[in-house]
Amino acid sequence: MAETVAPKSQVLHLVFGGELKDLDGVAFKNPDALDMIGIFPDYEAAYNAWKDVSHRNLDDALRRYFIVDLQSLIDPSK
Numbered sequence: 001m002a003e004t005v006a007p008k009s010q011v012l013h014l015v016f017g018g019e020l021k022d023l024d025g026v027a028f029k030n031p032d033a034l035d036m037i038g039i040f041p042d043y044e045a046a047y048n049a050w051k052d053v054s055h056r057n058l059d060d061a062l063r064r065y066f067i068v069d070l071q072s073l074i075d076p077s078k
Contacts, residue, residue: 010041010042010071011041011042011043011069011071012039012040012041012069012070012071012074013039013040013042013043013045013046013067013068013069013070014036014038014039014040014046014067014068014070015037015038015039015040015046015049015050015053015065015066015067015068016034016035016036016037016065016066016068017034017035017037017053017054017057017063017064017065017066018030018031018033018034018035018063018064019033019060019062019063020062020063020064022062023061023062026064026066029062035053035065037049037050037053037065039070043067043069046067047067050065050066050067053065
């Protein structure tokens, strides 16, 4: 008998970033110019996208990217 595998629960994550005002904070220099990488169906996919874009911008110390768990904003009880 075949074993059924439960589908992975969907936990959306946003990856975005931009140039910070300074190295000590997380305030963006120009919030209108944020780089929206995308919304991903799970943390692993978001992490891979974050890692890729972060490595491509390694030489720019003020450019930072973040992963945001959107599910906690959609449903704060989780």
